Every structure is written in structure tokens, then in C-alpha cells.
Amino acid sequence: MSQLVDLVIFGGTGDLSTRKLLPALYQLHRHGLADRIGRIIATGRGEMDTETFRTEAQGNLRRFMADNHWSDAIWSRFRDSLHYVQVEAGDAQDYADLAGLLNENGAPIRLYYLATLPSLYGTICQHLDAAGAVNDHSRVVLEKPLGHDLDSCRAINEDVAQVFSEESTFRIDHYLGKETVQNLLAVRFGNPLLHPVWKNTFVDNVQITVAEEIGVEGRGSYYAKTGALRDMVQNHLLQVLSIVAMEPPASLDASDIRDEKMKVLRCLQPITAANVKACTVRGRYDAGAVAGQPVKGFLEEAEYKDAENTETFVALKATINNWRWAGVPFYLRTGKRLSRRYSEIVIEFKKQPFSLFANDPNELTNKLVIRLQPDETITMHTLNKKPGLTRNLRLQPVELHLTDDRSDKNDSYDAYERLLLDAINGDQTLFMRRDEVETAWRWIDTIIEAWDETAMPVKSYNSGTMGPNASTALTARDDRSWYE
Template structure:
């Protein structure tokens, strides 16, 4: 992000889905923490809206409960909450009724008269994806602000259900808003460690000469979850893990690892480089899906002494569901830097532990000059980027163990975020919302980027939807996934790297 940002312009934030879980858990706690750190404009207002009828004070009380439970800074102090909450109002509305939007316009007009300044207007769509276009159309039809320089629309994933629906959604939104007004949020890109990967790569001379096919053997990107689908059965059974995680989160992580250095940190130049990666990913042709991708669905099992149901027995899941809760796949990026180097991606639910990390596995030394004993064979160097629950970047190197013999041992060079208190490190939504307010799109996906990501996964998605897996469920809860996922990487001579718990 730029070193200097303008957050002085008065700002009104309208949150559609203002009574939803995302608003209470993420959006309002993020805005509150930005307020505590004096990162918000001096003049701002938050308008929450949903169908439910609330008085302003009742709505504020519900949001306070969310902050007390989910904010990284802990329970709100009475005086801080009083100053912040006075900026919050609530308006019951029907998103499909353009008349409600005119009421928002009247509120904004009142703020403009009170502040005697031009304002920025943010429309946050914390709602079902099928309502994105409805909101955009009604903004256009009503008296609401749509200044190309100061009006922004924030959209949560999923952005489309497939390539065609993403193209349709993009086309519709771009008839109403300019691309520079649309902020498609992927919260993974706002995580502190993920942001630091680009600094680690491009601000250090030592890394760039090593960051290529000459020195790197393969790359692993893993996002594993211990939980099941919980109360999201209805959504998840119509989406699956490929849509829910790989098309957005994991492919974005791949882009950050594989991208070429941009000329500078301009938002479009950074996103250009990411699009280049997606377009360079080797297309998976019909007939080769089974050799490049694996799917799984969890069965029942025991987690922390408690019996948990199989996916097909979860609430709102079809009893014969063919939806995958696990996916692993191999991609190649066909360019000069990465030709022939495999990128392995995996993600799933009800796995052994919740963990997100990227492994850069370097090649072995070309010649072993030490004694031909197992303890003296140097291990290949490895760069481990831990995203969550631990936040660290670790470089594994070989070193001599103290003593009379030449015995090698792996040592870690670690940049560890755990030395910082929880309150010091901003949540992803804080970073992303501050960027929206300041007009910085670097960490947000552009239309062509979204469509390019869908193009990558569509052959797999189409094949899985048209070919039912007769082996589901094929991995028990509290495991590392289906056996054929191990076979996918083992046939290339590698194995999935599962990080130990932090001591």
C-alpha cells in the first residue's frame, strides 16, 4: 500500500446485510479498531440496513456484543464505544425496493449539509451474491451518490458461480460503476503475512536470484480446516471447496508467489502481474483431470473426544451429495521463471488441524561433499510461510551440530509475528477497509483477474460436476484427507508437508 493515504474526506458507509454474521464478526469490529487507531476520517457515518426492524440503540447494542466477542482489541471501553456508536444508525429496508435507497440518499444529503463538504460513499454488499446486481441497479435508479471518484462498491466472494456467471456479473456491474469503483474482497490478501511475502521477495536482493526453476523444486500451498461445514450446509452443498477456497484464496496465494516484480506498487501494475500468472497456468485438458486433481468428502469420526457426523449427515446437506469437501491439485506455470515446476494446492474441511501455509521447497545441493551417512546428508533448504494460526516466515538451513564430529542439523532462521501482541497486528478486514476508504485497489481483485481464475478451474469443476464420485465419503474426520491426495504428489517423488504445532 502507498506510504501516504488520504483518509480526511468525510465518508458514509452503508452496510447491506447490516444484521448479518459478517457485519457483526468482521466489518464493525474492523471499523471500530480503525477508529481506535485514528485511521478513520474525522467525519464518518455507518448506516446498517436489513429487513429486520431495529431502533438505533438496539442495533448498536447488537454490534457491541459482536465487538466484545470478536474484536482483536478485546471488550470495548465505555467511552470509546460511546464516541464510535454515535456514528452508527440503522434503517430497515427491502434491498429490492428502490424506494429504500431514496431514504438512504436523504440521510446522506443530511450529512453533506451538516459537514458542509463533499463526501465519499461506500456501499458494502455483505449479502447473498444474487443480490449484488440488485443493489447496483437500485443505486443507479435512486438518488444515491455514484460519483466516479468518491463512490465505491465492496463485494464479498463468491464472485460468480462459474466463468459465465462471473462474466455476466462483471458486465452488469460495469454498466453502472467503473472498475476503479469496485472492490472485490478476498480477505486472505489482507492478512499480514501474505502482504509481507511481496516485501520479502522484492525488497531483498538475496531472494530474487533464487526465486525460479533453477533453485526451486516445487511449491505447496495448503489451507486446511479442522471444522466441518457447521451452519453453512445449504451454501456449501451448492458450492463445494473448489469454488469456496481454491478459485479465490489459494489461486491468489499462488499468484503472489509466482508473479514477476511490478515496476512499482501501483495497484493496476501489481494486478497486471497476477493476471499474467493466471493466464500462464497450463490448461487442464479433458481426460487429464484425474491425473491433476483429487477430490474428497469427509465421513464421520472423532474430533477432540467428540463424535462428529459425516458431511452427508450435516444440516441442509443432501444425503447423496456429490459435493467435495476436500480438493488437491497440481498446476504448472508455463513461463521462463517457472517452467516445469509443480505447484501443489490442497484444502479441505474436517482435517487433522487448521493450518494455512506456503512451502517453497528448494532443490538439493548438486554434490554431497560430506560423509555418506544418513545423518550427514544435507537436507534441501525450505522456506515456510505460515499464515495461520502461526504467523511467521521460516528459512530452514543446514548447519553443523556443535561437537567433535561433522554432523549436520537443520536450523531455522525465523521472522515470527508472535512477538507482537494480538492487538498490535491488524486483522485482514481492517487493512482492506482502510484501503477502500483511501481508494487503494492493490489488494482487491480486478474483473479480468476473477475471470482468469475461473478459467483455470473450470475444466476440473465441469468434470467433477458431470462425473459423480462413487467412493464418497473417502476420508474420515480428523485425518489428512483421502489417500489418493497423497498419491497425487507422491508420484512426483514428493509428499505433503504438515507443519508441527508450535511449541
Template sequence: MSFDLVLFGGTGDLAWRKLMPALFQAFRHGTLPEGGRIIGVARDDLSHEQYRALIASRFGGVELAKRPSEDEFARFAAMLHFLRMDLSRPEDYARLSSMLNERQADTVVMYVATAPSLFTTVCEQLASAGLNQPQVRIVLEKPLGHDLASNRAINETVRHSFQEKQVFRIDHYLGKPSVQNLFALRFGNALFEPLWRRENISNIQITIAEDLGVEKRGAFYDQTGALRDMVQNHALQLLCAIGMEPPINAHADAIRDEKLKVLRSLKPWTAETLSQHVVRGQYTAGGVNGTAVPGYREESGVDPQSRTETFVALRTEIANWRWAGVPFYLRTGKRLASRDARIVVTFRPAPHAIFKAPMGAANRLVINLQPRDGLELHLLAQGQDNRRNAQSLSPVQLDLDFDRRFGSERVGAYERLLLDVIDGRLNLFVRSDEQEEAWRWVEPILDAWKSDAQGPRPYVAGTWGPSASSAMIAREGLCWSEEA
């Protein structure tokens, strides 16, 4: 199968940091279809050879095991091409059309890795140039919009230009091996489904923690914040994967229908729950991994008086028969104590205790997303240290490390998703009604913050966020997983 992948923003941060390494790994693994072209598009004045040299230089920042040898890159570089374009000029899209018409590829992928403000322009111009034919697929990066109204406006423009089956709204967390295995764990095994309900589960925590700051994205991040950047998409998609009902089959719309039901079942916000169950924070100067780091307001591109949140913690519920009354805790932030993304499902204790167990010990299923992928099942058992007291239990765990079990050369998130786009598989991509429902749910939080004179609570870089986050969960006699 021949394909052309047009990468708008072909010299940008996402292109060289994520997309090109992912495409190269697919090439190395032999899964990238032969006869393909990767066409970088940007305003830079580059030849094909200069673009290839630029991409080669960026591979120096990739981890050693994933760097190409000279011979490998030479073969991969033969696929790389470059086209100078001003995305506002119709004549430049005509030049792109001519380049694509040099051969009739079976599939044409338009990957829009640009500022969200350009999404509608690109879609409209592609349609005007006739570049929305059935073999064309368009990939849109998050965030899609700044609020519900802007998201609807973008989706409306996209709908006028492309059919829904041509649109791939990407959320790279859905491509992570551990998230894919979460679907397999739930719907491919009979073990957990009878337990996966309110009668057996005490609470669920979803944490996406980063030890990095805003890096070179200060100006962008200051207009976005943690709620838009992480909660509205990544965190809510993980919540859907945990909370959804079994789909009738593995087809894309069957899966996305069930995720949509979860989003529509989330408890709506009230003034009381907004004040009690949502915490926002902003990091101040501190230390991460033994290195002093500046506060958020001292970062390049950030307003010195910024009220943008770099941390969010919240409590919600899915108001349906399966989950009624079970708290879901979501937490994400920058400059936290470590890079750690995980889902922790805590089960209720045995109804009648006949053994002695350590205080706070519980059965837990932990789905690790980063820095390593894997599953942990925490149980209680009688260990060697309990030989004199047969009625005492100790915590033990069953640990499935995906790197050790399946090898470190497993398909990465972007690699998997890019291959799915080329093959036309929509299962791991977000539908427009899902996205709009997620915006509808977070919008009352954004509105409340506009009138909140207090602003985000400060927390020292290198900690786990503001103390109000721990206080929120402690009110129900719980603690965050790293404190357990």
C-alpha cells in the same frame, strides 16, 4: 476526511463476525477517519439504538483482547446507524439516498455483504438511484458468481453501473500481514530474487486447512464447495503472489497486470491431468481436537446425498520461462487435522554433496498465514551434537514470528482492507479480468466433476484428507509439508 460506509447485510454473519470487529479495531487504533458513519442495512425493523445494542451483544464472541470496554463501545457506537431496506424496492434506495444527502461525505463505501444472487440487483438499484457518483466505492465479497458465465454477468452489470476504479473485489487473504510481507520479501530485498526460479526451486505447496466444518453455512456451502469457496480465489491469489514477475512499480494496476499473467500461464487442463492431478473429497464422521463431529452429509442444511466437495488437492504448473516444470500443489479442506494455512517453497539440493544430511532434509522457506503469521527459513548447519563428526549436518531454522516481532496489535486483514477502501487504494483487491481468468481455469474441473460417477472421496474428519491426495504427490517422490 468524512466517510459513510453502508453495510448491506448489516445484521448478517459477516457483519458481526468480521466487519464490525475490524472497524472497531481501526477505531481503537485511531486509523478510522473521524466524522464517519457506519450505516447497517437489512430487512430487520430496528432503530439506531436497537442496532447498536445488537452489535454490542455480538462483541461477546470476540477474543478478549479485542473486546471494547463500555466507554470504548459507547464512543464507537456513536458512528453506528441503521436503515431498514428491502433490496428489491427502488423506493428504499431513494430513502438511502436521502439519508446520505443529509451531509456530503467525501467518500461513500457501499459494502455488499449479501448473498451473491443480490449483487446485480444492488448495483443496478444504486445506479438507478444516482448512488454511483465518483466518490462512491462498492465492495463485493466472494464468491462473485457460480461459474465463468455468472461471473461475467455480474461484472458486466457492475461495469454498467460503476467504473473499474470504483470497484473493490475483496479477498481477505490479500490483507493478511504475512501475504503483504511476501510481497515485501520478494520485491523489497535482493536476497531471494536470484533464487526465485525453476533452476533453484523444486516444488511449491500452498495449503489452506480448516478444522471447522460448515458450521451454520450448510445450505450455502452445499451449493458452493471447496473449489469455488477457496481455490478459485484465495489459493490462486496466493499462487499469483508467489509466481508473479516483479511489477514495474507498486501501483495497483502494475501489480494486478503481473498477477493476470500468472493466471493466463497456468497449464490448461486435459482429460489425463484432470484424472491424475485433481483430488476431491468429502468428510465423514470423526473426531477433531478430541471431540466427535458429524460427517458432512449429516450437517444442517446439507443434502443427505450431497456430492459437494469439502476438500480439493491439485497439481499445476506455470508455463513460462521462470517456472516451467516446477510443480505447484494446492490443497484446501474442511474438518482437517488442524487449522493451518501456509506456503512452502522447497529449494533444490546442493549440486554436489560434501556433507552428510538427514534423509529428506532440504532448504525450505515457509510462509505461515494462520493460526500465526510469520516466516521460517529452514537450513542445514553443524550443531553441537555433531562435534565428533564435522561432516554431518542437522536441520535448523530461522523463525520470524510477526506477533513477537511487531506486536499482537498488528492490523488484521479486514481492518487493513476496509481502510484501503476508504482511502481508495486498490493494490490488495482483485480486478475483473483476474477474476474471470481464475474462473476460466477452474471451470474444466467443475465440468469434469459433473460427469464423474464416483463423486468425492470420503475422508475421516480430523485427518489430512483422502489418501489419494498423498498418493498424487507421492508419485513425484514428494510428501505434503506436515508429513515431511
């Protein structure tokens, strides 16, 4: 029988815990997958008793969850597992209290979820260790951002590694918890039809878009120091890219998959001062309208002195120097206040060498479109004959939907549910290994150095559009275009 796990959330009163973690844990109960979860101990700096925390948690769950997911019977079980302990990250006595609670009929496995400021991760790990709250069966989950460059990322990893081994460290990228990202593995490696065409002989280009409608939403001072490249490309987009581009792994085990992802990251060609202007675009949103509502520009919202040099949009052309992908551009783009919210991977296949038809199918190339949000779908864009009695055969686009619309909507789950369940079960497959994160930072740091060296401008774009015109030019220079 699998052992019980006590889960301790540092930052248990924060936004992430309230909106994502506690609802995901409730859903695990609802889906009957909580049999390994012992106590859920939330920590925060404020003085509060467990009863008050439970009452607040109930109100928040009702606020952030669909009404038809609520059940008094499930809440009653979930409620009993919730506890609150006051912990100030630097206060040794607070850890002694926490360790005392953990030792009272504690579960054999402890999972510490650090959903608080990354600058506190080292301190928290050291105090947990000093309080005797870490043993060989303890694990730690680290939320992003893991630093703001390679050096700061290494420092956090080094501090955590003093207490937790790499096998006990789970670095979250919630994109990896999305059903479609895992489905991508199934589609790629389960279909003999697709396997032979997944390479430069057949693929013309790959596009990865993560578009947000929202602006910086109260995160202005954090975001002004960070920008879209660090906030989104370093983690989500490069993680998705590495899964799209990796070689078939020896097995679906964590180490085999992560070895293959790592090889892709190592093959990324550095973008330096010599090619940064040709390969990257930086943008910043001005005022405009999103979903019919007027919105402010970033500089009006950010109130940070260096915000003029912060990008809220980035587009880039990445090159993977290996046998499979030589010559295939990977276009990545992400931004805030864009025309709509969606995340998508597009694998665009090469054009026909010659057209037999009355209309040109080259305008309608085959594409595999993998949508990660708002809906999770996989669609193959193909061509067939336009019905009719006209003499010339004409082509028309036909979409083949590869996602199972028979599946019950009640089976759908949030990425945090998947990732929490995996961390509870000790499965690291969908978490980032230290070398992956550090290699990604090395590539990102080189771009930022090149931006500094060349005084790369940040071009403005109207809110509610898909970024600056230079983004269109990035693909147009290669005689290609973004799939919209």
C-alpha cells in the same frame, strides 16, 4: 486534507458484518485510523431504530472482541457513527429513504459494502443509482462468492459495471488483507538474497495448504452446491499462488501488481479430461474425531440430494507455463475437518547435487515456510552442523525466523481492518480486478467440466486426518511429499 467517507453496509445485520466488519471498524477507531470514516450505516430487512441497532452492536462487539480491546471512550465515539436503515433489496422507496439520510450533511465519498447475497448485487446497484445515491466519488465493495462459474461471475460483474466503474469496484478476498501476504512481497522483492533463487533453477516445488478443522457448520445446503474447489481454490488459493509466482512489478501500485498477478493466472495450464485424474483429488469427510471430539460425516450434515458429488477436500497439481516456473509443480490443497487449522505456503528448494555428510541433507531440504494462520510467520528452514565431537560431520535443521517478534501484539490487525481501510482510502492493490476473477473462474470451470466428463470420484477420508490417501499419492507419484 483527505475527504470523509460514509460507509453503507448492505447485510449490516448479517453474520459477516457482526463478526468481522463492525469489529474491524471499531478496531480502526482504536488504532486511531478512523479519521476518514463519517457515518457507518447498516442496512437489513428488519424494522429497527438506530438506538436498538447500537445496543445490539455493543453486545456483539463485546462478544467477538478481546476484553482488553474494549474502551468505553472509543465505544462512545464509534457508537455515534452507527446508524440503521431498513432496506429490502428490491424496494425503491427504501433506497429513497437511504439517499435522504446520505444527503443530510453527507460525506463527499460513499462506500457501499455489499455483504449480502451476491444474487442481489445487481439489484442493489441499480436501485442505488436510480435513487441518485451514486456519484463519481462512490465506490462499491463486493464480498465473495462472485458467482459459481465464469458465466454467473460475468453476469454479476456486468450488472455492477452498469453503475460502478472498475476503478470504483473493490472485490474482496480477505486472504489478501493478511499481513503475511503483504510481507511476502517485502521478503520476495526486498531481499537481494532471495530474488535470484525464486525460479525453477532453484525451486523444486511450491505447496499451498489451507486446512480447516471445522465442517460445513450450518452452510451445508450452500456448500453442497459449491464444493471446496469453487469455495476456496478459485479465490484464496489462486490469489496466493499468483502473488508467490508473479514477476517483479514495475511498482507497488495497484495496476502494476494486478497486471503481474493476471499474467500468472493466464499461464496456468488447463487441467482437462486428459490429465484430471493425474492432477486432482477430490475428497469428502466421513465421521471421525477432531481435537478429540467425535464429529459427523459431511453426508449426515449436508442434507442435500447431490451432496455425494460434492468435495469437501481438493488437492491438485498446477502447472505455470512460463519462463520462470516451467517444470515446478504448484501443489494446492484445501479441505474441511482436517487434523488442524492452518494456512501455509511452502517454497521447497532443490536438493544438493551431492552429499558430503554422514546423514543425507536431501531429507532436509531448504524450505521457506510462510504461515498465514493461525499465526503469521515466515521461517527459513536451513541446515548447520550438529554440535558434538563425533568424527563425521552431521547436519541438523535450523529455523531462521524472518518475522519480527519485537512487534507489539497490539499492532496486529485483522485482514478486514486492512481491507476496509484501503477501500476507504481508495487503494485497490489488495482487491481483485475483474479480469483476474474471471480468468480464475475459466481455469476452475475447465477442471469441473473434466470432473464431469470423467465421472471423477469423490474419495472419503476420516475427519481429523489430512484428506484421502490419494492426496499423499499425488505428490508421491512425483517423488515428493506434502510438508506437514
